[in-house]
Amino acid sequence: MQIFEQLEQRRDWSEEERILLDTVRKVTDQAIAPRAGHFDRTGDFPWENVAALNELGLNAIFVPEAYGGAPLSFRAYLACVQMISEACASTGIIYATNYHAMKPLIDFGTDEQKQRLLPRILAGGLGSLVITEAMAGSDATGMQTKFTPDGDDVVIDGSKLFITNGGVADLLLVFGKWSEIDDPKGSISTIFVEKDSPGLSVTKVEDKMGHRASNTAALTFAGCRVKRANMLCEPGDGLGLLLASLNRSRPSVAAHALGIATAAFKDMIAYMNEREQSGHKIIDFQGNQFLVADLAVDLAMCEAWLDYVAHLVDRGAKSFGLEASMAKMRASDLAMRIATEAVQMHGGYGYIKDLRVERLMRDAKITQIWEGTNQVHRQLIGRSFRNK
Numbered sequence: 001m002q003i004f005e006q007l008e009q010r011r012d013w014s015e016e017e018r019i020l021l022d023t024v025r026k027v028t029d030q031a032i033a034p035r036a037g038h039f040d041r042t043g044d045f046p047w048e049n050v051a052a053l054n055e056l057g058l059n060a061i062f063v064p065e066a067y068g069g070a071p072l073s074f075r076a077y078l079a080c081v082q083m084i085s086e087a088c089a090s091t092g093i094i095y096a097t098n099y100h101a102m103k104p105l106i107d108f109g110t111d112e113q114k115q116r117l118l119p120r121i122l123a124g125g126l127g128s129l130v131i132t133e134a135m136a137g138s139d140a141t142g143m144q145t146k147f148t149p150d151g152d153d154v155v156i157d158g159s160k161l162f163i164t165n166g167g168v169a170d171l172l173l174v175f176g177k178w179s180e181i182d183d184p185k186g187s188i189s190t191i192f193v194e195k196d197s198p199g200l201s202v203t204k205v206e207d208k209m210g211h212r213a214s215n216t217a218a219l220t221f222a223g224c225r226v227k228r229a230n231m232l233c234e235p236g237d238g239l240g241l242l243l244a245s246l247n248r249s250r251p252s253v254a255a256h257a258l259g260i261a262t263a264a265f266k267d268m269i270a271y272m273n274e275r276e277q278s279g280h281k282i283i284d285f286q287g288n289q290f291l292v293a294d295l296a297v298d299l300a301m302c303e304a305w306l307d308y309v310a311h312l313v314d315r316g317a318k319s320f321g322l323e324a325s326m327a328k329m330r331a332s333d334l335a336m337r338i339a340t341e342a343v344q345m346h347g348g349y350g351y352i353k354d355l356r357v358e359r360l361m362r363d364a365k366i367t368q369i370w371e372g373t374n375q376v377h378r379q380l381i382g383r384s385f386r387n388k
Ligand SMILES: Cc1cc2nc3c(=O)[nH]c(=O)nc-3n(C[C@H](O)[C@H](O)[C@H](O)COP(=O)(O)OP(=O)(O)OC[C@H]3O[C@@H](n4cnc5c(N)ncnc54)[C@H](O)[C@@H]3O)c2cc1C
Pocket: 097, 129, 130, 131, 132, 134, 136, 137, 138, 139, 161, 162, 163, 164, 165, 208, 211, 216, 366, 369, 370, 371, 372, 373, 374, 375, 376, 379
């Protein structure tokens, strides 16, 4: 692991960031990682892990000081996501989803909304980003959830599915269409729905291949009445908000995928240095060394690219959507590839649930599907080269 340790040591963290990251590492190694297998087996929601992250104040690192936060760089946030996901991918995505749901509020909400809503997240509440519907997946603009204005209220009708934290969130950022705008894309609007709002119900919690401890829920809004004061921006501003929020969440899911990739790489190397066949360690076979070299180089390149994207964001770049797509696509493909090869290098033992690599391979798969499937990202990146 020498080269990865060297790369980590050379990253220029501020003193404050270094202290936080060291503490997060301690908690992920000592508390979160040892519980990951248990939560995977039981499918229980990892409240203990959420509490441990809250004790570290990790929601505060993306909330501005004016609203009670203790903000650090986007790079430091991504490093936290990666470390947590290396220890437990379910806990990693639960934490990252808080950021995905709250960042649009931080960037586009009014002062009143931020004063009112952000303290809940700082106090340990969970957020949820609610976009997908049965007939609107990759093409989110096909959503049918309806927002109807009624005096000081907005009435929400519709159904959503596959919503991370959906059944446990305190604040849900919901996308739907404004009934009074007759334009399929121009009507998309956004509103915060608070937990226990009448008319909001959790209709199903999914039984999944991986990320078994994260909560993935189907939600129904039946005449769900919400104060208009919870609208984020104006009716019809939702598509811009959606694209802006995806630009921020894609580097975040890339960091999550790299956490899984790192865990699989570490387990693979440890086993290859220990297991012997035909009088040699598995790592001594040249074909396997070539494999390790290819994976290590891709992992290092991918981390460097994500760091570059994070720097762009921290320097205030306005346009980084393609760079974020590239990071998401490559990191998630790599997570799947490394996890699969890690199982392969463990031989039959890799297929048995006693070892972590079996879980990592199941956890890796969804990273290629959510936040835009990798087919969609390939299309986005590829079509950017078409002459206008
Ligand atoms: C565990 C989990 C957690 C999730 N969390 C959330 C969440 O928190 N919030 C939320 O809103 N959603 C969430 N999702 C939904 C997720 O983002 C969608 O599943 C994803 O966007 C794909 O949509 P779909 O499942 O409808 O697949 P479809 O869009 O139906 O895609 C089916 C296949 O067609 C391909 N395809 C579709 N369009 C194109 C195209 N233009 N070009 C080439 N191929 C294409 C896809 O790549 C895919 O292979 C989650 C899903 C899961 C499984």
